[in-house]
Amino acid sequence: MKVAQYRFILEPLERMLLPPNAGSTLRGGFGYALKRLVCYRSGAKCAECGMGNDCVYGYLMRTSPPEDSDVLSALTSVARPFVFQPPLEQVDLCLPGEELRFRIVLVGRGIAYLPYFVLAFQQLGDVGLGSHRARFRLQEVTALGLTENATVFDDIGGSIRETNVNIGAETLEQEAAKLSEDRISVAFLTPARLKHHGQYVRRGPPFHVLVRRLLDRVSSLSYFHCDERWEIDFRGWVERAKQVEAVDIATRWADWERYSGRQDQRIKMGGLVGPVAYVGDVAPFRALLALGTLVHVGKGTVMGNGRFAVKGLDTDLCA
Numbered sequence: 639m640k641v642a643q644y645r646f647i648l649e650p651l652e653r654m655l656l657p658p659n660a661g662s663t664l665r666g667g668f669g670y671a672l673k674r675l676v677c678y679r680s681g682a683k684c685a686e687c688g689m690g691n692d693c694v695y696g697y698l699m700r701t702s703p704p705e706d707s708d709v710l711s712a713l714t715s716v717a718r719p720f721v722f723q724p725p726l727e728q729v730d731l732c733l734p735g736e737e738l739r740f741r742i743v744l745v746g747r748g749i750a751y752l753p754y755f756v757l758a759f760q761q762l763g764d765v766g767l768g769s770h771r772a773r774f775r776l777q778e779v780t781a782l783g784l785t786e787n788a789t790v791f792d793d794i795g796g797s798i799r800e801t802n803v804n805i806g807a808e809t810l811e812q813e814a815a816k817l818s819e820d821r822i823s824v825a826f827l828t829p830a831r832l833k834h835h836g837q838y839v840r841r842g843p844p845f846h847v848l849v850r851r852l853l854d855r856v857s858s859l860s861y862f863h864c865d866e867r868w869e870i871d872f873r874g875w876v877e878r879a880k881q882v883e884a885v886d887i888a889t890r891w892a893d894w895e896r897y898s899g900r901q902d903q904r905i906k907m908g909g910l911v912g913p914v915a916y917v918g919d920v921a922p923f924r925a926l927l928a929l930g931t932l933v934h935v936g937k938g939t940v941m942g943n944g945r946f947a948v949k950g951l952d953t954d955l956c957a
Contacts, residue, residue, distance in 0.1 A: 639745065639746060639806070639807055639856070639859065639860055639864050639866070639929070640745075640746060640749065640804050640805070640806050640807075640864070641743060641744070641745055641804060641805045641806075641929070641932050641933065642743070642744045642749045642752070642781060642803065642804040642805065643741055643742075643743050643744075643781070643782045643805065643932065644741060644742050644743075644744070644752065644755075644779055644780065644781055644782065644790065645739060645740075645741050645778075645779070645780045645782055646739070646740055646741070646742060646755075646759065646776070646778075646779050647737050647738070647739050647776075647777040647778045647779075647780075648737065648738040648739075648759070648763070648767075648774045648775070648776060648777065649734075649735070649736070649737060649738075649774060649775045649777045650732045650733060650734050650736065650738065650772055650773075650774045651734055651763075651772070651773045651774055651775060652734060652766075652770075652772040652773050652774075653731065653732075653733060653734070653770070653772060654731070654732040654733075654738065654767060654768045654770075654772035654774065655730065655731060655768045655769050655770055655772070656729050656730060656731070656732065656738075656768050656769075657768075657769070658728060658894055659724065659828065659829075659894050659907070659941070659942065659943075660724040660725070660729060660740070661722045661723070661724040661740075661828075661941035661942030661943070662907075662941045662942075663767065663768060664722050664724060664740060664767075664941070665722050665940055665941040667762050667765075667767045668722075668755065668758050668759065668762065669695075669699050670762070670765070671758040671759065671761045671762035671765065672694070672695050672698065672699065672754060672758040673695050673699075674761065675754070675757060675758055675761060676693065676694045676695050676754070677693075677695055684696060684700055690702055691704070694751065694754055697719075697751075698718065698719065698720065698748070698751060698754070699718070701716050701717065701718050701719065701862065702716065703716050703862065716858055716862050717855060717858040717859050717862065717863075717939075718748075718940050719744060719745045719746060719747065719748025719751075719859065719862075719863040720742060720743065720744050720745070720748050720751075720755075720940060721742070721743040721745075721932075721933060721934055721939055721940060721942070722740065722741075722742055722940060722941055722942050723740060723741035723742070723743065723942055723945060724740045724941075724942045725738070725739060725740060726827055726828075732772075737777070738774070741782070742755060743932050743933060745859050745863050745864070745933060746859065746860075746863035746864035746865075747863050747864070747865075748863055749804065752779075752790065752798070753798050756776070756779055756790070756791050756798055759776045760776050762774075763775055763776055775793060776791070776793065777792070777793055778791065778792045778793070779791040779792075779798075781801045781803035781804075782803070783803040783804070783805065784805060784809060784813070784952050786803060787803065788801040788803045805932065807925075810925050810928045810929050811925045811928075813928055813951055813952050814924035814925040814927070814928040814951075815924070816950060816951070817920075817924045817927075817928075817948065817950050817951070818920070818950070819919070819920065819921035819924075820917065820918065820919065820920065820921075821915060821916065821917050821920065822915065822916050822920045822923075822924070822927065822948060822949075823886075823913065823914075823915045823916075823948070823949035823950075824848075824913065824914055824915070824916065824927070824946055824947070824948055824949075825912065825913040825914075825946060825947045825949070826889060826909075826910050826911045826912060826913075826914075826944075826945075826946045827911070827945045827946060827947055828909075828911065828934075828942050828943055828944065828945040829892050829894065829907060829908055829909025829910065829911055829938075829943050829944070830843070830909045830910045830911070830935060830936045830943065830944045830946065831907070831908070831909040831936040831937035831938055831943055831944065832847055832848065832851050832909070832910070832935065832936045832944075833851075833936075833937070834847045834850070838909070839910065840891050840910065841887065841889065841910075842884045842887055842889065842910075842914060843884070843889075843910060843914070844880075844884055845879050845880075845882040845883070845884055845916045845918070845920075845923075846876050846879035846880045846882070848879075848935065849875060849876060849879040849923060849926070850876055850879075851935050851936055852926050852927070852929075852930045852935050853872055853875060853876075853926070855930075855933060855934075855935055855936075855939070856868075856926065856929060856930070856933065857872075859933060875922070875923075878919065878922065879923065881918050881919060882916050882917065882918035882919065882920055882923075883916065883917050883918055884914055884915070884916055885914075885915050885916070885917050886913070886914065886915040887914045888912050888913050888914065889910045889911065889912040889913065889914050890910070890911060890912050891908055891909070891910060892908055892909065892910075892911045893906065893908035894906075894907050894908060907938055907943060909936065909937075909938075909943060909944070927948050928948065928951055930946065931945075931946060931947060931948055931951060934946070
């Protein structure tokens, strides 16, 4: 798997009001601008179109399994190839002359769609973002690597530059090897919505639950966006994870809501935040956890939910 991480910098031209967990606002604004940018049947519903993943908007925002898919073919949607990482610090108000910084993580084939993210945010700047539709200017986009960064776009040149800065499996494994083999400390930075037996986990979470949900997410991203099916013993991994104990649990449930324009209602998006440590044979899971710090875990990942850090990893993987 290849993963690429980009820092976007917006400069408000008006007072910009933002809700808690601004990832939903950023994702929603991007989706609105992207559809205006690429949809050739203005006003039509995606279900009426039939292009599916052949459409840029369909692939990014409504990813569906191909008809000949070997897995999850019964689902109407699967994991999206992107994650918004809004600022971890609460930003309620951003004034002209200040900066709003956030990150976008792209996975596999999704990396090639970066120009659409740049163009969509350029157009969204004229429409406005936040509850009062504050206009802004896309100032800069930078590709973030572990050893180098590269400017992809700035408002001076105005063009989008190609870059090979990304984070591959080998890099992740090298970083993960620095971690302890018998104890790992995890901190959930944004609400992690992890389901087990049909219920959201409200304490811990147990290590095997975290591993299950990471395996689900990463295997789906790998199959649908990296053209690689994981041929591993999922049951065996989970059984080994059950031998790892959660200790020093200081997580709590944090509630928040977002408004869904599609459903015309407010939706609860709470989840676990805070630190927890795991003791036992964690060595086999270190690379999986390292990848998880980039792609997140659980429900609502595209808008920033389920972001976590692993103590000891390079800060660019989890900061």
